[in-house]
Amino acid sequence: MNSHQIKAVIEGLLFVAGEEGLDEKQMMEVLQIDRKTLKFYISEMKELYSSESRGIQITEIAGAFQLTTKSEHAPYFKRLVQAPSSTTLSQAALETLAIIAYKQPVSRVDIEDIRGVKSERPIRTLTAKSLIKEVGRAEGTGRAILYGTTKEFLEQFGLRSTEELPPLPVPDSEEDSEEEVDLFLSKFQEQMEEHENDDNQQD
Numbered sequence: 001m002n003s004h005q006i007k008a009v010i011e012g013l014l015f016v017a018g019e020e021g022l023d024e025k026q027m028m029e030v031l032q033i034d035r036k037t038l039k040f041y042i043s044e045m046k047e048l049y050s051s052e053s054r055g056i057q058i059t060e061i062a063g064a065f066q067l068t069t070k071s072e073h074a075p076y077f078k079r080l081v082q083a084p085s086s087t088t089l090s091q092a093a094l095e096t097l098a099i100i101a102y103k104q105p106v107s108r109v110d111i112e113d114i115r116g117v118k119s120e121r122p123i124r125t126l127t128a129k130s131l132i133k134e135v136g137r138a139e140g141t142g143r144a145i146l147y148g149t150t151k152e153f154l155e156q157f158g159l160r161s162t163e164e165l166p167p168l169p170v171p172d173s174e175e176d177s178e179e180e181v182d183l184f185l186s187k188f189q190e191q192m193e194e195h196e197n198d199d200n201q202q203d
Contacts, residue, residue: 003041003044006041007041007045010042013027014067015067017064018108018118019066019145021066024038042058045058046058055073057069057070090122092115092122096119096123097126097132100126100132101153101165102165104146104149105136105147107145107146107147108145108147130152131149131150131152131153132147133147133148134146135148
């Protein structure tokens with residue numbers, strides 16, 4: 001690979017790794033390059049992303065490299081979350097929220113195992129809406145972030161604690177299980193919309 005291809009692969013790897021990022025060892029193994037070469041490319045990419053025309057950057061947190069947004073763009077991200085068109089949660093966000101509500105504390109990997117698809121984006125959405133938050137780190141390699149619901153989640157759903165969540169009955173069939181989840185998601189979505197309407201009327 002030439003230098004352009006290597007930097008493109010690094011960008012792709014960091015995107016796929018998401019918020020957990022990749023450490024030097026992982027990147028060297030995948031790219032089959034030494035530490036000095038890796039640092040050279042990372043440095044070049046950081047310089048490239050420092051341009052005002054770019055919206056992402058490479059940051060190093062706890063020994064892992066991540067692709068992140070820039071803090072100076074935060075007001076726009078906040079505006080996006082607060083926009084009326086983003087009030088309704090997507091099906092992916094609702095599924096993720098339901099899993100976190102019932103399985104908390106739970107890691108992103110566990111959520112993705114249950115859903116069968118990547119869930120980084122729904123997690124970001126739910127975090128931005130203050131419905132979930134980081135509640136700790138898992139034991140073992142990587143110490144993955146664990147997520148749980150928030151006080152705002154309880155307020156939105158009218159619960160005093162998560163112990164008041166509707167019980168999930170043991171399904172007689174897979175179809176029954178899916179129906180119970182759909183009912184929970186529908187009820188929660190209605191609750192979210194009612195809350196937003198109340199807020200708008202008060203405004």
